[in-house]
Amino acid sequence: MSFLSAALGRIKPSASIVANQRARELAAQGRDVIALSSGEPDFDTPDHIKDAAAAAMAAGKTKYTPVAGIPELRKAIRAKFQRENGLDYGLDQIIVGTGGKQVIANALLATVNPGDEVIIPAPFWVSYPEIVALCGGTSVIAPTTASDAFRLTAETLETLITSKTKWLILNSPSNPSGAAYGRDELKSLTDVLERHPHVWVLTDDMYEHLIYGDQPFYTPAQIAPALYERTLTVNGVSKAYAMTGWRIGYAGGPRQLVKAMDTIQGQFTSGACSIAQWAAVAALDGPQDYLAGRRQAFEARRDLVVGMLNQSKGLHCLVPEGAFYVFPSCEKLFGLKTAAGQEISNDEEFAAELLDAEAVAVVHGAAYGSPGHFRISYAASTEQLEEACKRIQRFCNSLS
Ligand code: PLP
Secondary structure (H helix, E strand, O other), rough: OOOOHHHOOOOOHHHHHHHHHHHHHHOOOOOEEEEEOOOOOOOOOOOOHHHHHHHHHHOOOOOOOOOOOOHHHHHHHHHHHHHHOOOOHHHEEEEOOHHHHHHHHHHHHHOOOOOEEEEEEEEOOHHHHHHHOOOEEEEEEEEEOOOHHHOHHHHHHHHHOOOEEEEEEEEEEOOOOOOOOOOOHHHHHHHHHHOOOEEEEEEOOOOOOOOOOOOOOOOHHHHHHHHHHEEEEEOOOOOOOOOHHHOEEEEEOOOHHHHHHHHHHHOOOOOOOHHHHHHHHHHHOOOOOOHHHHHHHHHHHHHHHHHHHHHHOOOOOOOOOOOOOEOOOOOHHOOOOOOOOOOOOOOHHHHHHHHHHHEEEEEHHHHHHHOOOOEEEOOOOHHHHHHHHHHHHHHHHHHH
16 A cells, blocks of 8 residues: 555646756756746846835744734735725635645635536646645546637536536636636626536636736626625735745635635645735735836737747747737647657657757646647746747757
């Protein structure tokens, strides 16, 4: 009998963490690696946020906090939901966790029983199906296509809902496709959900602030008030405020669910880091004007990368509306061989050979449930992105 649990056997390590690790190993061997595999902004955390953390430490705010988070942070989150999303949550409807990842895990651990189904549109953030599997639930992967700009359609959703469906997980803008739902597209999905009162929505709004052009951001409970009582609105400071290492995520939702998540968290990690919580108060209550500049920088990088990839032999890349990822197709290159005679027959081999030949680290699309693609994170400097895209072009051209 194995010492390791059956639950562990159901999950696998995160593909982006594995790709980053491989890139670090190559760099340690002296290769000039450009890692476009990591999901974090390259900007630093703003100084006023760091200062708030230092002040909290100096003031001795270094003790355990309430499991759901310090009241000051929950108030800042309540104000954020009102200000940016038109959503009213009481303080007892808000919970802070150690990153959005923990918040999502708490929600699923608190609700998913073996046999329960969770609908996840592909391409998806790698952790959703793994957390569902850890809970003993079943992920029902909803396919999307490039012709629908990687957005779930109402028709597909309708066909996948069964009596066992517990949750639909939505993520807009999406990691890895960057797709963001417009009001009408999201409404067509919430209309379906309104007809199926047993299905709850977990909306992962982590990339809310990274949406480009004039496109406004929408979240399900805002546009479909009937769903408010069965929607968990998840967000966090990691991506918006360049605070990935501080580990603060949060959610607003129905009291009963938030209480259940509090119980789970109380037995795992308790309250999130006290100092990071004070930093998050400064992020949410402090100035927001610098976000526009960062957003514009990301948008310019997106345009650069999409333009250069679309000039590459065999690649096709949509222009994503948000987040900091592009998700090009590499299918047309399958069947070709590298200069060393290695045939590329899938996206995993494409990513591996690209790393080997040109030292550019990307993550293969099958890891996100969409084979035939790969993900590039453009949270890197313009110089690095330009150089990486040149290397990708050279690699694609070298295939014959
Ligand atoms: N949701 C999505 C879609 C993400 O891409 C990430 C991070 O990569 C998270 C949630 C988790 O973010 P964190 O745990 O840093 O708050």
